[in-house]
Amino acid sequence: MTVFATACLGLLLVLGAALGVVAAMFVGHRTAQAAADLSALAAAGAVGRGEDPCGVAAEVAGRNRGDLTTCEVSGLEVVVTVTVPGPGWLGQTGDLQGQARAGPVTAPQSGHPR
Numbered sequence: 787m788t789v790f791a792t793a794c795l796g797l798l799l800v801l802g803a804a805l806g807v808v809a810a811m812f813v814g815h816r817t818a819q820a821a822a823d824l825s826a827l828a829a830a831g832a833v834g835r836g837e838d839p840c841g842v843a844a845e846v847a848g849r850n851r852g853d854l855t856t857c858e859v860s861g862l863e864v865v866v867t868v869t870v871p872g873p874g875w876l877g878q879t880g881d882l883q884g885q886a887r888a889g890p891v892t893a894p895q896s897g898h899p900r
């Protein structure tokens with residue numbers, strides 16, 4: 787009976803650790819996506835003010851625990867990719883990324899009401 791109880795506790799420990807890694811990955815990805823969203827919005831605002839959109843996006847990404855990986859400006863539209871470090875638990879070593887686009891609202895196509 788003691789061996790069975792020890793095996794069950796070991797299984798629960800492994801499952802708990804696996805769920806912890808999954809939860810940390812989810813939180814990390816949400817952090818990356820939130821940083822990307824905020825960076826894209828700030829960059830689009832900078833375009834409208836005549837400022838450097840990629841510089842503004844990098845600053846906002848850094849304030850949200852991320853690094854600006856790419857920043858593409860096309861007219862008034864900005865697309866950014868932000869990378870945050872992964873949790874680094876149980877062998878997970880990759881970084882997590884979020885991507886976002888911001889710019890003016892385009893007019894609806896004819897025949898397609900909003």
